[in-house]
Amino acid sequence: MADEREINALLHLLDDPDQEVFDTVADRLVHLGKEIIPSLESVWENTPNEAIQERIEWLIHRVHLQELLAAMKAWAGQPDDLLKGSLLVDKYQYPDLAEEQVLKSIEKLKRNIWLELNNYLTPVEQINVMNGMLYSYFGIKGIESTDKQYRQKNHFFIHQLVESRKGSSIIIGILYQYLCEKLDIPVKAVQIPQQYVLAYFEMEDAPWLYARTPSPQSRIQFFIDPVQGQIYSHKDIETYLKRIDAVETDRYYEPLSNKQIIQKLIRELAKCYPQSEYPNRRYELYHLAALLDD
Known part of the structure; x- marks a missing residue:
């Protein structure tokens, strides 16, 4: 897990209009895994900007999808259940x-x-x-x-x-x-x-x-x-x-x-x-x- 200063810096860049900057930020946040979700949800609740909310929803979905892909891959290795x-x-x-x-x-x-x-x-x-x-x-x-x-x-x-x-x-x-x-x-x-x-x-x-x-x-x-x-x-x-x-x-x-x-x-x-x-x-x-x- 990244330290709090890095997380805050990344969260502040969620509204960056430069798509390349946002893509870099998004990749880093997703890499942090499900532990980042409460922070993303907090930002979502405290911003009135619908475009940023949509970005956050997309990021949360990506984090969940990453977790699911890993879990399905593990199940596929031993699909008894x-x-x-x-x-x-x-x-x-x-x-x-x-x-x-x-x-x-x-x-x-x-x-x-x-x-x-x-x-x-x-x-x-x-x-x-x-x-x-x-x-x-x-x-x-x-x-x-x-x-x-x-x-x-x-x-x-x-x-x-x-x-x-x-x-x-x-x-x-x-x-x-x-x-x-x-x-x-x-x-x-x-x-x-x-x-x-x-x-x-x-x-x-x-x-x-x-x-x-x-x-x-x-x-x-x-x-x-x-x-x-x-x-x-x-x-x-x-x-x-x-x-x-x-x-x-x-x-x-x-x-x-x-x-x-x-x-x-x-x-x-x-x-x-x-x-x-x-x-x-x-x-x-x-x-x-x-x-x-x-």
Whole structure:
């Protein structure tokens, strides 16, 4: 952290009309990290100049973005926690998000589902329990991609899903998969084109898996639409692929990694920022997504 005299000198140059001077000052302030934010907020509160306020808001956003890029890069190195990855995406729009309440709500939901499960349920019965708790008890409502509300940013943030009970298929799918993972239910997102679809896989220790190496498709028992929890058969998916003229390939049935899921979430979120209104937001989000490239 710089000393107080340097910080004061930098803050006094925020209104410098010379763009080159301001750019140098901005780079230095951003380099100081989140510790500089209270000072910037204090200047913002005490200046009536809207142009300076806009500069300060831009600087604070840059500081938060720098912190987020570092956090996402660290998560990408060990992407075990899908929920953590989705909460990082929330912090692009809500940098001061308090995660504790979100985590408590999801943990409570997980406990309620666990109480309804037992070792004697079939895969379909397990998913019926999941669906009953998520869509009836918890009240989640999926927003179809054809709905006019679909491109609202809040439908892609997991804390907003927990608060409002409404969200896009991908953010509901992330919550669904996270809960299944914690409850030892083998559900993962797959790469069906133009859709976000979950699949119920055979357990990794299924006896017949030792006999041969199965194709990805043969390991899937059925598919789940996270918008409403509807179950689809292999025939349903084959019919859908024919309808969109997609040539069937094993790749469609491979489970998505956590990094791929969060990358897809970020790219979908980016589409919620119109280029005309937010010229830099899409660039920032695609840069964030690029950190998750394999």
